[in-house]
Every structure is written in structure tokens, then in C-alpha cells.
Amino acid sequence: MSFSEQSQNKVFDGVLTKYAFTSSALGGLETKINVFIPPKASASAKAPVLYYLAGLTCTEDNGAQKGAFFEAAAQEGIAIVFPDTSPRGANINGENESWDFGTGAGFYLNATKSPWNKYYNMYDFVTKELPDKLKASDLPLDLEKASIFGHSMGGHGALVLYLREFGTYRSVSAFSPICHPVACPWGEKAFNGYLEGGVEAGKEYDAVELLSKLGKTNVDILVDCGLADNFYKQKQLLPETLSEAAKKAGIDANRVQVNLRDGYDHSYFFISTFGAEHIRWHAKFLRA
Amino acid sequence: MSFSEQSQNKVFDGVLTKYAFTSSALGGLETKINVFIPPKASASAKAPVLYYLAGLTCTEDNGAQKGAFFEAAAQEGIAIVFPDTSPRGANINGENESWDFGTGAGFYLNATKSPWNKYYNMYDFVTKELPDKLKASDLPLDLEKASIFGHSMGGHGALVLYLREFGTYRSVSAFSPICHPVACPWGEKAFNGYLEGGVEAGKEYDAVELLSKLGKTNVDILVDCGLADNFYKQKQLLPETLSEAAKKAGIDANRVQVNLRDGYDHSYFFISTFGAEHIRWHAKFLRA
Numbered sequence: 001m002s003f004s005e006q007s008q009n010k011v012f013d014g015v016l017t018k019y020a021f022t023s024s025a026l027g028g029l030e031t032k033i034n035v036f037i038p039p040k041a042s043a044s045a046k047a048p049v050l051y052y053l054a055g056l057t058c059t060e061d062n063g064a065q066k067g068a069f070f071e072a073a074a075q076e077g078i079a080i081v082f083p084d085t086s087p088r089g090a091n092i093n094g095e096n097e098s099w100d101f102g103t104g105a106g107f108y109l110n111a112t113k114s115p116w117n118k119y120y121n122m123y124d125f126v127t128k129e130l131p132d133k134l135k136a137s138d139l140p141l142d143l144e145k146a147s148i149f150g151h152s153m154g155g156h157g158a159l160v161l162y163l164r165e166f167g168t169y170r171s172v173s174a175f176s177p178i179c180h181p182v183a184c185p186w187g188e189k190a191f192n193g194y195l196e197g198g199v200e201a202g203k204e205y206d207a208v209e210l211l212s213k214l215g216k217t218n219v220d221i222l223v224d225c226g227l228a229d230n231f232y233k234q235k236q237l238l239p240e241t242l243s244e245a246a247k248k249a250g251i252d253a254n255r256v257q258v259n260l261r262d263g264y265d266h267s268y269f270f271i272s273t274f275g276a277e278h279i280r281w282h283a284k285f286l287r288a
Numbered sequence: 289m290s291f292s293e294q295s296q297n298k299v300f301d302g303v304l305t306k307y308a309f310t311s312s313a314l315g316g317l318e319t320k321i322n323v324f325i326p327p328k329a330s331a332s333a334k335a336p337v338l339y340y341l342a343g344l345t346c347t348e349d350n351g352a353q354k355g356a357f358f359e360a361a362a363q364e365g366i367a368i369v370f371p372d373t374s375p376r377g378a379n380i381n382g383e384n385e386s387w388d389f390g391t392g393a394g395f396y397l398n399a400t401k402s403p404w405n406k407y408y409n410m411y412d413f414v415t416k417e418l419p420d421k422l423k424a425s426d427l428p429l430d431l432e433k434a435s436i437f438g439h440s441m442g443g444h445g446a447l448v449l450y451l452r453e454f455g456t457y458r459s460v461s462a463f464s465p466i467c468h469p470v471a472c473p474w475g476e477k478a479f480n481g482y483l484e485g486g487v488e489a490g491k492e493y494d495a496v497e498l499l500s501k502l503g504k505t506n507v508d509i510l511v512d513c514g515l516a517d518n519f520y521k522q523k524q525l526l527p528e529t530l531s532e533a534a535k536k537a538g539i540d541a542n543r544v545q546v547n548l549r550d551g552y553d554h555s556y557f558f559i560s561t562f563g564a565e566h567i568r569w570h571a572k573f574l575r576a
Contacts, residue, residue: 009553009555009557009558010514010516010551010552010553010557010558010561011557011558011560011561012560012561013561016557065353065354065556066353066354068356068359068560070557070560070561071356071561071564226298228298263298264298265297265298267297268353269297269298269299269304269358270297270298270299272299272300272356272358273298273299273300273301273358273359276359
């Protein structure tokens with residue numbers, strides 16, 4: 001039930017710890033997370049929490065090692081929680097056949113197709129089980145103050161969790177997110193593979209659909225996407241559809257900021273360049 | 289002879305490019321480097337160069353991906369060149385048997401023992417062949433303004449190159465360097481394996497020995513080492529011996545700064561925490 005410490009590193013005067021624990025949302029499998037606690041956080045001065053959801057093929061480590069998030073997070077006094085991107089070791093037939101489905105590709109949804117539905121429930125894991133486990137731990141986290149961000153598939157996850165659990169997260173940001181998965185090959189493959197209703201059921205996990213349904217609301221969304229991103233060029237990300245949906249819903253344009261960045265690609269070099277900006281943007285909401 | 293571009297990423301408005309080329313110092317094997325060119329560098333405004341030497345088991349990628357060097361380097365207008373840590377694919381018997389000797393562990397020396405001496409000449413590679421190749425390229429680099437830094441085995445390399453080629457590099461810094469390799473297990477293994485004269489011959493590649501021989505001189509050396517570093521505890525690094533040698537030689541204490549950092553370990557989390565400080569320290573010398 002409880003966290004088992006795997007490793008610990010001091011970074012920017014804060015502490016990054018990797019924990020392992022058994023997850024019921026993930027069918028009883030062991031999962032790992034990284035947690036960054038900023039300096040000066042304590043039981044009497046708990047830190048607000050920013051969740052980081054990583055992209056396809058990644059683990060709890062990529063953002064922690066390559067995102068360059070910790071200097072700004074330490075300065076702003078924000079904790080960052082990095083979950084994994086899927087269950088590991090479910091041993092489902094076909095689980096490890098492709099890099100964009102199965103292991104490393106949980107898409108932050110609750111699967112409804114058997115046998116995936118026993119293990120592939122990253123939506124419940126990130127929105128319910130993980131905060132519950134963190135609350136039950138003695139980590140100095142103020143879980144009532146939470147925001148969320150992510151990259152690519154994790155950007156999709158961050159947007160979807162923010163919009164579906166509206167009010168739970170104070171702000172959402174994303175690097176190169178999959179904005180409209182029902183209309184791109186990655187999303188179609190994932191929804192057809194994990195969901196009984198396929199792509200139609202996938203609308204429940206589609207940021208553009210959810211934003212349209214939410215309508216004119218005071219959202220706080222920040223997106224950065226590189227124009228030299230091959231997945232942008234291949235129309236996997238479709239950030240323009242998010243801006244269009246916001247406009248159509250009558251949402252104030254500066255509450256859904258979508259920045260297209262000249263020359264940047266899909267890599268962590270791009271993320272690291274804008275990482276501190278995202279942290280400081282979330283800090284406005286988390287420390288309000 | 290010339291650089292073959294492998295990949296390119298925009299980062300902090302600068303450009304990181306990976307090149308492959310054939311190296312004569314490394315016995316005709318192909319080697320790879322990463323080169324970061326800061327924004328605004330051009331043929332008429334060439335950037336000074338900082339070489340980064342990585343540690344055991346690493347490649348040209350570790351510092352580029354995890355060091356968090358590029359924000360400061362972009363701001364200071366400094367290029368960073370990341371060579372690999374050894375030749376690759378020499379196919380010498382025993383080359384891949386241990387993580388601290390052979391592949392990934394070139395120790396920045398010129399081997400004299402056969403068959404290593406045909407390939408394992410990272411000293412000549414970094415001090416001669418690499419600058420020559422960079423000069424012959426059309427990259428906007430001011431190679432007359434060069435400094436060097438590194439981590440662990442690469443910190444050893446940086447210190448040794450700075451002290452042996454005194455005057456070539458304006459400043460040297462290191463994270464967790466192997467300061468006195470003739471007196472630690474890593475150094476003993478490397479020198480006995482690569483050098484005809486073993487550890488005795490290794491004195492020519494030992495920062496403490498070289499600094500002592502150099503005597504009272506205006507060096508500019510900055511070292512950071514974590515007190516929670518397991519290799520520090522195992523006496524592989526011996527940073528105190530560097531301070532003692534400087535003191536004994538009568539060198540001004542603020543010209544050999546050795547900072548022991550409470551709670552930090554040997555990882556890139558430590559490096560990333562102090563990376564920008566090192567870059568800005570080198571910038572004082574490189575832009576003077």
C-alpha cells in the first residue's frame with residue numbers, strides 16, 4: 001500500500017525521490033513515480049503540486065531528467081509529481097508490439113475493452129489513486145492546490161484531465177500536445193484499441209471535444225508547439241483545433257494561449273527551453 | 289574527413305547539432321560530437337568555445353541532454369562542444385568487459401600499451417584533432433578563446449588538459465572530478481591498462497601531480513563536488529588533494545576553488561544544479 005523509496009537525489013536545493021508502490025487502478029501492478037519537493041516545504045508549509053504527464057515511450061524519468069523544471073520549481077516553491085505513462089508488465093498479448101500502443105502508451109484513459117480494462121486505467125490512476133496515495137503519505141504537499149502539465153500524449157492527458165475534472169486543477173499547460181486525438185492516427189489507434197466504442201467513445205478523452213462541450217468558461221490553458229515538430233507536420237497534434245474550439249465557444253483568447261514556436265521540434269530540448277516559463281505561469285495560479 | 293550531420297535541435301534559441309566523422313587519433317574509427325551554437329553567433333561574430341568532457345559510461349549526449357547548460361550558454365554567447373568519452377568499436381579483446389575501462393572509459397589519455405594505443409588516444413583527439421576539425425569547418429567558433437569543463441572522469445580530463453596544455457584553455461571547471469587518479473582505484477586500473485609504465489606513467493595524467501609540477505602560477509580552476517557522492521565517499525575523487533596541492537604550491541586560494549556541496553551526489557541532478565554557475569564563471573574568462 002505504501003511508498004517504497006527507490007532512490008533520492010538533491011537537485012536545486014530540493015529533493016527528487018523515486019517511489020514504487022502497488023496500484024489498484026493499474027490491476028495490482030507495481031508502478032513508479034518521481035516526486036520533487038522544493039526547498040523549505042514542510043508539514044507546516046506544504047507545497048502546491050504540479051503533475052507532469054510524459055509522452056509516448058517515456059517513463060516517470062524523462063521529464064525529471066531532461067525537462068529542466070527544477071530551478072523554477074525550487075524558486076516558486078512548487079512540488080512536481082511525475083507518474084509513469086502506462087502500467088508495466090501486464091503481459092497482455094500485443095502490449096509490447098508498437099511504441100504508440102500498450103506499454104509506454106496508456107493515453108491517460110480508462111480502458112473498457114478486455115483485457116486492457118484490467119490494467120490500463122491511467123485516468124483513474126492520475127486523478128484518484130495517485131492523489132489519494134500522496135495525501136496518505138507524509139510528504140509536505142498541499143494537494144488542494146494542484147495544476148497539471150504534460151508533453152505530447154501527456155499534453156493530451158493534461159488537457160483532458162483538466163477539462164473533465166474541471167475545477168480540480170487550477171491551470172493546465174502542454175508542450176506539443178495531441179489536441180484532437182479523435183482526428184489523428186495516434187488517437188484513433190489508441191481509442192480503437194482501448195475503448196469498446198472506439199473513436200466515438202474517444203470523444204470523452206479529446207481536449208477539443210471537451211472544451212467545446214464545456215463552452216464559455218474561465219479556463220486557464222497554455223500550449224507551446226514547435227513548427228519544426230515532425231508530429232505537428234504529420235497532423236498528430238493539431239493545436240490549431242484547440243484555438244478554434246476556444247474561439248467557437250466564445251472563450252477569451254488569452255485564456256487559451258497557443259504558441260507556435262518557429263524552429264522547435266518535439267524533443268526535450270524544446271521542452272527545456274520553455275519549461276521554466278510554464279512553471280512560472282502555473283505558479284501564478286498555484287500560489288494565488 | 290568532414291562532419292556528417294546526424295541530427296539538429298533548436299534549444300534556447302541556439303542550435304545543437306550532432307556530427308559524425310572519422311578520427312585519425314582514434315585509429316580511423318567514426319566518432320560523434322554534439323556542438324551547441326548560441327543564438328546570434330555568425331561568421332562575423334564567432335562564439336568562444338567551452339569543451340565538455342563527460343564521465344564513465346557516458347557519450348556525447350549526456351551533458352547535452354541532462355546538464356542544463358544551454359540557457360546560460362545562450363545568454364552568455366558561448367558555444368559548447370561535447371566529444372564522446374572513448375573510441376567506439378575498436379573491437380579490442382576486453383574492451384566491453386567493464387564499465388570503468390575500455391568503451392566509455394577512455395580517460396582522456398594517449399594509450400601506450402598495444403593494442404589500445406592504436407585507438408585510445410582521447411588526449412590527442414580532444415586537444416588537437418577536434419579543434420583542427422572545428423577550425424576547418426564553417427561553424428562560427430572562435431577557437432582561440434577556449435575553456436574546458438567536465439564531470440567525474442571528464443572532470444579529470446578537463447583538469448589534465450588544462451594543466452598539461454597550459455595557456456590553451458582560459459579556465460577549467462569540473463563537477464565531481466577524479467582529482468588524483470594515481471591514488472584511486474579507477475585511475476590505477478586505467479593507467480595499468482592503457483599505459484606501458486602503469487600508475488607511474490599515469491602521473492603525467494594526474495591533476496594533482498601536474499598542478500604540483502606547475503607550481504605557483506595564475507591558474508583558474510573551479511571544482512564542485514557533492515558530499516553525498518558515493519564515489520567521493522569511496523575516495524575515487526579526492527578533491528581535497530587538489531586544494532592541498534594548490535596550497536603547497538603557493539597558489540592563491542581563490543584561483544583553485546573547491547566547493548564541497550552538502551547533500552549532493554554524483555548525478556546529473558547535481559551537475560544541472562550548478563551548471564549555469566559554471567558557464568557564467570567560464571564566461572568571465574572567455575569574453576574577457
